[in-house]
Amino acid sequence: MREFHRSNAIQARLHDLVPGGAHTYARGSDQYPEFMTPILVRGDGARVWDADGNAYIEYGMGLRSVTLGHGYAPVVEAVTAAIAGGVNFSRPTELELAAAEDFLALVPGADMVKFAKNGSDATTAAVRLARAVTGRETVAVCAQPFFSVDDWFIGTTEMNAGIPPTATVRFPYNDPEALAAVLDSGTIACVVMEAATALAEPEPGYLTTVRELCDRAGTLLVFDEMITGFRWSTGGAQQVYGVTPDLSCWGKAMGNGFPISALAGRREFMELGGLRAERDRVFLLSTTHGPETASLAAFRAVVAAYAETDPIGRMEHAGRRLADGVNKIAAELGIGDRLEVVGRPSCLIFLTRDQRGRPSQPYRTLFLQELLERGVLGQSFVTSAAHTDAEIDETLAACRPAAETYCRALESGTVEGLLRGRPVAPALRRHAAPRALRREA
Structure with a gap:
């Protein structure tokens, strides 16, 4: 099992200083399996690393804001040149x-x-x-x-x-x-x-x-x-x-x-x-x-990248391979109507349903948990142009055992014994429950 000691400690401290423990509700700890909320320290392309040294292939990519990959060199170079002259x-x-x-x-x-x-x-x-x-x-x-x-x-x-x-x-x-x-x-x-x-x-x-x-x-x-x-x-x-x-x-x-x-x-x-x-x-x-000059320079570099390369084509290629692969795994396990990847190839999400076919947060959390254990981070399967065939192959290799665990939960009719901690909850909800935190004295 992966260790999250440092990430968990930082997350706890964030809750002391930042309401919700994050500056965006969609990035909150309640959106991820309990005690498995990586605090990230850097990224490169489609990969990120957390405070405990764990590496992940990331999906969602900054809530869909990163399409060229983390640290994309032409953007970094354009921003560096711009800010050197003032911001x-x-x-x-x-x-x-x-x-x-x-x-x-x-x-x-x-x-x-x-x-x-x-x-x-x-x-x-x-x-x-x-x-x-x-x-x-x-x-x-x-x-x-x-x-x-x-x-x-x-x-x-x-x-x-x-x-x-x-x-x-x-x-x-x-x-x-x-x-x-x-x-x-x-x-x-x-x-x-x-x-x-x-x-x-x-x-x-x-x-x-x-x-x-x-x-x-x-x-x-x-x-x-x-x-x-x-x-x-x-x-x-x-x-x-x-x-x-x-x-x-x-x-x-x-x-x-x-x-x-x-x-x-x-x-x-x-x-x-x-x-x-x-x-x-x-x-x-x-x-x-x-x-300010940094973001405008970044935007111009993005425009140039889209003119000179084909980011959308690469995102869609990666998305099609990923969706087809995960859906094939689910179909082979006989759970294609319970675990499913859907959406536009450049903007994929995964649907998680319980044994009665109802949308399920506990089953979603179980799938997220199993992916995290195998080096895949993301609330969705939204790709970037940096997701190569190698990243997709690694993701599919992680999805098979994750889907097998999901299948076992469906067969038993419960995630109990498989899910560690409480399920995720909708980001926009009236009360902190069901993921409320106890205030420390």
């Missing part, structure tokens, strides 16, 4: 113009762009702008996992303590009639949605209908491209599906892990945050660190 100034830099030109050359239908640091900056700016444009308050969000840490979205989740009632309504994906009913109220400032997700492709004509419904209602259409941008294509889902939103929000893979996001959109709307507006100005985005 943050009291006036714009020429780098800001170059980065804006690079971005707008990639994104169809966008006339202007403004950079920030995280995805919530961009989505909340889009909501603010849509409200100013339409004079309406209500936001219609698609029933998809996550859009922002800000009140307008978090107020709709289970973790809504301290948030006043929000003017946000939800609508289901791939259901144009439901969206039409929401828009018929005449109160919707904008529709915020992912054009596609790992598990859901738009049905034929759906996104075109969404575009038409928004136009008819005088509502702005906002695409969240945080995940789809630089994973579906460099131009995002809007390029793949041929539907142009009024505004789009970007982040994650833009900087190969460096903190950068963007709000892009039509000039007539974006100008309301500038100095050429003929009506009341909108406080669009204004961040001290939005234009």
